[in-house]
Amino acid sequence: MYAIPGTTRTNPVEAAPALAVVSGTPAAAAHGHTSAAGQPPRTVAAVLADSQVEAVLDELDHDLVGLKPVKQRIRDIAALLVIDKLRLGMGLQSHNPSLHMCFSGNPGTGKTTVALRMAQILHRLGYVRKGHVVSVTRDDLVGQYIGHTAPKTKEVLKKAMGGVLFIDEAYYLYRPENERDYGQEAIEILLQVMENHRDDLVVILAGYKDRMDTFFQSNPGMSSRIAHHLDFPDYAPDELLHIGHMMLEQQGYRFSNEARSAFEQYLQLRVQQPHFANARSVRNALDRARLRQASRLFADRNRELNEDDLCTIQAPDILASRLFNESIPCPTSAPTAASRP
Numbered sequence: 001m002y003a004i005p006g007t008t009r010t011n012p013v014e015a016a017p018a019l020a021v022v023s024g025t026p027a028a029a030a031h032g033h034t035s036a037a038g039q040p041p042r043t044v045a046a047v048l049a050d051s052q053v054e055a056v057l058d059e060l061d062h063d064l065v066g067l068k069p070v071k072q073r074i075r076d077i078a079a080l081l082v083i084d085k086l087r088l089g090m091g092l093q094s095h096n097p098s099l100h101m102c103f104s105g106n107p108g109t110g111k112t113t114v115a116l117r118m119a120q121i122l123h124r125l126g127y128v129r130k131g132h133v134v135s136v137t138r139d140d141l142v143g144q145y146i147g148h149t150a151p152k153t154k155e156v157l158k159k160a161m162g163g164v165l166f167i168d169e170a171y172y173l174y175r176p177e178n179e180r181d182y183g184q185e186a187i188e189i190l191l192q193v194m195e196n197h198r199d200d201l202v203v204i205l206a207g208y209k210d211r212m213d214t215f216f217q218s219n220p221g222m223s224s225r226i227a228h229h230l231d232f233p234d235y236a237p238d239e240l241l242h243i244g245h246m247m248l249e250q251q252g253y254r255f256s257n258e259a260r261s262a263f264e265q266y267l268q269l270r271v272q273q274p275h276f277a278n279a280r281s282v283r284n285a286l287d288r289a290r291l292r293q294a295s296r297l298f299a300d301r302n303r304e305l306n307e308d309d310l311c312t313i314q315a316p317d318i319l320a321s322r323l324f325n326e327s328i329p330c331p332t333s334a335p336t337a338a339s340r341p
Contacts, residue, residue: 107234
């Protein structure tokens with residue numbers, strides 16, 4: 001059995017978590033298991049008031065566009081944990097539920113954000129001590145030489161204890177085509193810790209759905225330890241537009257009416273391009289639009305600018321994207337310098 005130095009196993013419902021901050025949101029300082037009258041909580045409302053879990057669920061609804069199946073699954077998991085606390089408070093039989101998860105979907109669909117919120121929920125309900133998230137990839141776990149993988153993996157696990165270990169593109173841990181690959185050693189250590197420390201660590205594996213399915217078929221031991229599989233769908237065009245508005249608003253910008261129409265056209269073109277990454281691609285497109293806006297304003301040095309000038313993305317800032325030029329059919333003659341993107 002692999003031991004992780006500096007860790008102790010604790011009953012999550014007995015631990016009193018200290019104040020923690022995950023993604024800028026403070027967790028409750030201590031989750032007592034008795035009401036103000038000294039009695040265990042007897043209602044769902046009492047547990048929610050004590051743990052403030054509902055605030056995290058509301059943030060999830062507010063901060064993430066769409067993803068209704070994912071949000072509902074997170075609420076279902078939260079409900080299971082709340083009922084488990086009520087059972088425990090009444091002296092009923094209660095088993096620590098397996099909470100290891102798989103988040104499958106394309107890039108930019110909110111997997112990391114949901115992992116942060118999940119860590120908050122687990123912490124506020126007392127299922128992990130700290131509620132932090134340690135995000136890693138294969139390179140953080142697997143060494144290049146004999147004897148390097150175990151220390152690297154154990155060090156990551158030590159940092160993640162009391163919280164959530166988020167392994168992005170987890171299928172890269174398994175490379176059967178390379179006989180000298182050490183990923184299998186990391187998987188074996190993870191399997192041991194996921195079983196023996198499941199009351200103090202939640203592991204979330206993430207990646208493309210088809211590759212995660214193949215990974216689980218090749219690693220039945222890992223598959224058997226994952227209790228919750230959440231599929232993150234791609235965003236629809238109207239959801240991507242909404243995401244764009246939210247991102248601009250957070251940065252103190254807005255679209256003009258013409259720019260909004262232009263960005264809607266941009267999204268219709270972008271989703272058809274290779275390497276589209278949902279909300280990540282939206283953010284990158286807006287960053288480029290802000291650069292073009294800044295260059296446009298910078299060019300007119302003597303013009304007195306007002307707040308509307310500084311805060312509004314105009315249509316030319318969107319239409320200057322090379323995507324619009326690439327979507328125009330090429331003329332039969334060679335393009336002139338002026339017509340190149």
